[in-house]
Amino acid sequence: MAAQLVPLESLLSARTVWRAGRQAAPATPGESTGFAVLDALLPHGGWPHGALSELLIPAEGVGELTLLMPTIARMTKAGRLVALIAPPLCPYAPAWQRAGVDLRYLEIVDADARGALWAFEQCLRSAAFSAVLGWPSHADGPALRRLQVAADTGQCLGFAVRDSKHADNPSPAALRIERVENDWRIRKCRGGQVPSQGFAPPSPIALPG
Numbered sequence: 001m002a003a004q005l006v007p008l009e010s011l012l013s014a015r016t017v018w019r020a021g022r023q024a025a026p027a028t029p030g031e032s033t034g035f036a037v038l039d040a041l042l043p044h045g046g047w048p049h050g051a052l053s054e055l056l057i058p059a060e061g062v063g064e065l066t067l068l069m070p071t072i073a074r075m076t077k078a079g080r081l082v083a084l085i086a087p088p089l090c091p092y093a094p095a096w097q098r099a100g101v102d103l104r105y106l107e108i109v110d111a112d113a114r115g116a117l118w119a120f121e122q123c124l125r126s127a128a129f130s131a132v133l134g135w136p137s138h139a140d141g142p143a144l145r146r147l148q149v150a151a152d153t154g155q156c157l158g159f160a161v162r163d164s165k166h167a168d169n170p171s172p173a174a175l176r177i178e179r180v181e182n183d184w185r186i187r188k189c190r191g192g193q194v195p196s197q198g199f200a201p202p203s204p205i206a207l208p209g
Helices: 008-013 036-041 064-077 093-098 113-126 141-154
Strands: 051-057 082-085 106-109 131-134 157-163 175-180 183-189
Touching (some): 051 064
Parallel strands (some): 051 157
């Protein structure tokens, strides 16, 4: 069977061929975190689209939900679906509503550790959700890589909350941000230099299970 000839211009328009001497297409602006100071520190002005972001924490309840709540609230208010994959505590509906979340667009998936990792990947890949938040405590390098690829495929914001003990391990995540004492420190950010200064968030929102 003869090979099919594809017009060069169609490949160029599809960006599958690199044009020498031409600049790459501008990066997609990030999704605002809701914190102007943090947006200014991130290369694209917010959470990276189509990518996995890691939140590294020393313990649960140190402000990880406070950091994400403006984004979750804004998305659900706009009718965009957000998924929580096997949260360690069941969200307390009145508190999330007070934080501005429209619960009609919040999906909660309950699963064991193995099932949660599978569900996390599928939700990211589906393109049905604008953001997916999971707690993949036992994910290894290949599992995180699958999550990153899935987020890119579904053009979704992926958030993985993990223990700070993983901070020194390599990760395919586009963004890694760690809670260190009273600050959030950016450890890795694709598309720009890691800023030297940290970000001090407001007091954690009380969101009991």
